[in-house]
Amino acid sequence: MDMFTTTDTHLTFLRTQIASTESQLRTLKAQLAQAELSAQTARQLHEAYQGGFPAEWIEETLGALDDSSERDIARKLRQDGGFEGAPTPAPAAVAVPVLDAGGAKARAGRWPLADEEYKRYGRQMIMPEIGLHGQLRLKNAKVLVVGLGGLGCPAAAYLAGAGVGTLGLMDGDTVEVSNLHRQIAHKVRTVGGMKVDSAVEFLQAYVKLQTFASSSPSDLVCSLNPNVKYAPYRSHLSPDKAVAIFERYDLVLDCTDHPTSRYLISDACVLAGKPLVSASALKTEGQLLVLNNPPRAPGDASSGPCYRCIFPKPPPADAIQSCGEGGILGPVVGVMGVLQALEAIRLLTAKPPAPPPMTDWMDLSMDSTPPVTPEVKPTMLMFSAYNTPQFRSVRLRSRRTDCAACSYQATVTQHSLTTGSTDYIAFCGSTTPLDPLPPESRISARDFARLPTDGSNILIDVRDETQYSICALRGSTNIPWNGNAEAWVQDAVKRGVMSGYEDGRERFVVCRLGNDSQLVVRAVREWLGSAVRVREIEGGFRAWREGVDRSWPKY
Amino acid sequence: MSTPKAPPGTFTLLYFAAATSYTRRQHDHLDAPLPVAALYDVLEKRYPGIRAKVLSSSALTVNLDYVDVDEEGARGEAGMVIKEGDEVAVIPPVSSG
Numbered sequence: 016m017d018m019f020t021t022t023d024t025h026l027t028f029l030r031t032q033i034a035s036t037e038s039q040l041r042t043l044k045a046q047l048a049q050a051e052l053s054a055q056t057a058r059q060l061h062e063a064y065q066g067g068f069p070a071e072w073i074e075e076t077l078g079a080l081d082d083s084s085e086r087d088i089a090r091k092l093r094q095d096g097g098f099e100g101a102p103t104p105a106p107a108a109v110a111v112p113v114l115d116a117g118g119a120k121a122r123a124g125r126w127p128l129a130d131e132e133y134k135r136y137g138r139q140m141i142m143p144e145i146g147l148h149g150q151l152r153l154k155n156a157k158v159l160v161v162g163l164g165g166l167g168c169p170a171a172a173y174l175a176g177a178g179v180g181t182l183g184l185m186d187g188d189t190v191e192v193s194n195l196h197r198q199i200a201h202k203v204r205t206v207g208g209m210k211v212d213s214a215v216e217f218l219q220a221y222v223k224l225q226t227f228a229s230s231s232p233s234d235l236v237c238s239l240n241p242n243v244k245y246a247p248y249r250s251h252l253s254p255d256k257a258v259a260i261f262e263r264y265d266l267v268l269d270c271t272d273h274p275t276s277r278y279l280i281s282d283a284c285v286l287a288g289k290p291l292v293s294a295s296a297l298k299t300e301g302q303l304l305v306l307n308n309p310p311r312a313p314g315d316a317s318s319g320p321c322y323r324c325i326f327p328k329p330p331p332a333d334a335i336q337s338c339g340e341g342g343i344l345g346p347v348v349g350v351m352g353v354l355q356a357l358e359a360i361r362l363l364t365a366k367p368p369a370p371p372p373m374t375d376w377m378d379l380s381m382d383s384t385p386p387v388t389p390e391v392k393p394t395m396l397m398f399s400a401y402n403t404p405q406f407r408s409v410r411l412r413s414r415r416t417d418c419a420a421c422s423y424q425a426t427v428t429q430h431s432l433t434t435g436s437t438d439y440i441a442f443c444g445s446t447t448p449l450d451p452l453p454p455e456s457r458i459s460a461r462d463f464a465r466l467p468t469d470g471s472n473i474l475i476d477v478r479d480e481t482q483y484s485i486c487a488l489r490g491s492t493n494i495p496w497n498g499n500a501e502a503w504v505q506d507a508v509k510r511g512v513m514s515g516y517e518d519g520r521e522r523f524v525v526c527r528l529g530n531d532s533q534l535v536v537r538a539v540r541e542w543l544g545s546a547v548r549v550r551e552i553e554g555g556f557r558a559w560r561e562g563v564d565r566s567w568p569k570y
Numbered sequence: 571m572s573t574p575k576a577p578p579g580t581f582t583l584l585y586f587a588a589a590t591s592y593t594r595r596q597h598d599h600l601d602a603p604l605p606v607a608a609l610y611d612v613l614e615k616r617y618p619g620i621r622a623k624v625l626s627s628s629a630l631t632v633n634l635d636y637v638d639v640d641e642e643g644a645r646g647e648a649g650m651v652i653k654e655g656d657e658v659a660v661i662p663p664v665s666s667g
Contacts, residue, residue: 166667272667297666300587325636326663330627334588338666348667395629395636397586397661402596403572409629409661412636497594 127151132242136178149364150178156363159183159264161252161280163210165338165348166294166355167270168200168217173356175218175240179363182218183264185248186210197345211247219245252276254432254439257283266362268355269293272337274329275439281306281322282437285313285421286429292358293322294351297341299400301351304411305358305393307421314423316414319393324415332444347400354396452533458550460558463523472521473512477503477531478556486556486568488525496531500538513543522549529555573597581656588662592624593617602654606632607643609652613660629661 128136128150139145145153158179160171163186175182188210190201198210205213218239248260252271261267261283269280269291277293284291290308295301304325311318338348393411420427431437451457466472468490476483477496487493492512496503507513512522522539524532532551539549552558560567573596576582580599590596593616600612609630614621630637633656642649652658 162667164667270667272665274663274665277663277665295664295667297587297664300664302661302664325629326627328627330588330663330665331623334623335665336588341666343666351667395661399586407659408634409631409659410635412638 128154132178135240135242139177145360145364148366152364153178153360154180156266157181157183157264158266158268158359158363159185159261160268160270161185161276162270162272163198163200163214164188164194164270164272165197165296165343165345166352167268168198168214169349169352170268170270170294170355170359171214171218172200172239173353174359175243175245177356177360178240179243179359181244181246181264183246183248183260184211184214184218185250185252185260186214187249187251193339197343197348199349209249211249215245215247219243252279252283254279254283254435254437258286258429258432261287261289264289266359267291268359270352270355274335274443277322278329278442279432279439282420282427282432284310285321285425286427286432288312290319290362291322292355292362294355296348296351296398297336297338297343299344299347301347301398303351303354303358303396303398305362308362308393313421313425316416318414318421320411320414321418321421323420324413324418325395325411327415327418329443332446344400347398350398354398449530449533452536452551456536456550457553458523459553460562463552464559464563472523475507475512475522475524475535477524477526477535482527482570485570491525496526496535498534500534500541503535503538504542507539513539513547519548522547523552524549525552525559526555528557529553531555576602576655579654581652581654581658584657584659586659586661587664589620589624589628589660592620602652602656604652605642606630606637606639606650606652609658610639624662625660627662629663631659631661633657634659 126133127147132150133140136150140147140150156179158174158181160167160174160182163171163184167184167186171182171184186209190198190206190208190210190213192203192206194201195203195206200214200217201210202213202217205216216238219237219241252260257279267280267284267289269277271277271280272295277295281291281293284307288310290310291304291306293304293306304322306319306325307321308319309317393413395409395411397407397409399405399407414421416422417424419425427437470490474488474491476487476491476493478493479495480493483493483495492510494503494507494510494512504513524535526532526535529551532555536549536551539547554561556567557569560569573582573584576599579602581602581604583598583600585593585595585597598616604612610621610625613625630639632650632652637650
């Protein structure tokens, strides 16, 4: 064997050795990297896996754990580590102090919810639609309920029950007895008080002493859910404050009862960038709309429509009926309020679109296409209690390109709201008060009561049949006013109360409040001339009750 | 009460809320085909005053889809036509609660 051959062999050997070692080193390095990654994942999981929630939820969870309004994750971590005491909720100017009723405070450390909360929310948490993640989202959420009537009471009750973290409650009205058949948060004892206070009492707790800090648990009668923070607003929503208030919340519920507030709330939601769950009810029907969802900037066509997109023109002011005028069935408005709470829960607990599945850790460096947000299909749910089917879902349009609030051409701005140049009362119109009839066409209830009851005059009651059957004066004839003068006069002639008006007998017209009766007198003058002696009873049966018969039913 | 099927050559028009109060009816069967843009004229003839009192502020749906009457009118000949058997609904806003 010559020397060169030996050297060559040696070189080849060395090269092979180096290549082999390098390959081994690469393998070792890769193994190390993988081991490091595994160790890191394990460490993260160990830290994050406090009772069953994945690492990607940790930030959100820490926010929910924090009792204070600002979500200071760093401080929370220090508290978890025992470096700082648990935060004491500071009673803010608008917020009701949080009650600690029986250990519902989340224990720092192992579990994100308190023992009582697992028990309280367990029935909804075991469903995949909610889960622990959804419950924490609810706990983190701030929802504003505007209006605490037939819609707001059930909506607020179900949201409080579900564990929404902060519930804003706004209403400037006081409780009346006529509210109690449908406004389930209010009760006989709270009649005359603010609806907001009545609702807080129902939802949270009755606090005997205003000096809350010194009251012991025996001073508190806990109600539906004392874990929720309640923020009362004891006034109606005003345009100058609306956007600033809405900005403090994640979601707004319109539970009001008038077009002016419906347009204002929708506009403020667009400007504050909040989704809106709007519902309404009258008589036996209701409507439910999820608007401005997802909330995007005005002009962004990928967002859902606002109230103005669906109803750009308000109904004429004189055609608007309140629940007091048109009537309302308790469960009808209750159903709509409960549906609002349901939509709110669905919006708040909606899972973010899942990231694309990771098959190999090596793929981390690869570009992945961003997840596609599913298109939101806006709908309006209509409820008609006495129709078949009772429910109808209507597919709505997208945003209007010329919408006054949510298009590029929007004229409704924060400035126009603050300065009052967007005038909701002017936009929705106001009812022109009736020109009162001349005195000779009217009679007071007291004077009418003194007239002889010997058949020398005729009393015409123009309320509808249903009201007439609740209470009526003996000898009166019921001819309901339906807004059509000609039809009413024809009906009256047919029924005989206008025939033979040359007999000198006088006709008296009465209604519930004294408005329709004036219209009827005008109708008679228009169609039968001034030969008919006809007068209306001023103030209708309300005046009758006040001035003549205290026992007359006030409905 | 449920709405009877539209007779041949007609479509069903459903009334809700204030539209029910104004017409005192739950539904009508009207002759089809009818351009959406012409619907309110037909209704105004049947129920004088309904356009100002009810229709101008209402939403309209055809087979559960929201339809903008003004936009359809602006499209002229190309505007949507209500066909035999369609279900059309007049939906005034309910604002009470």
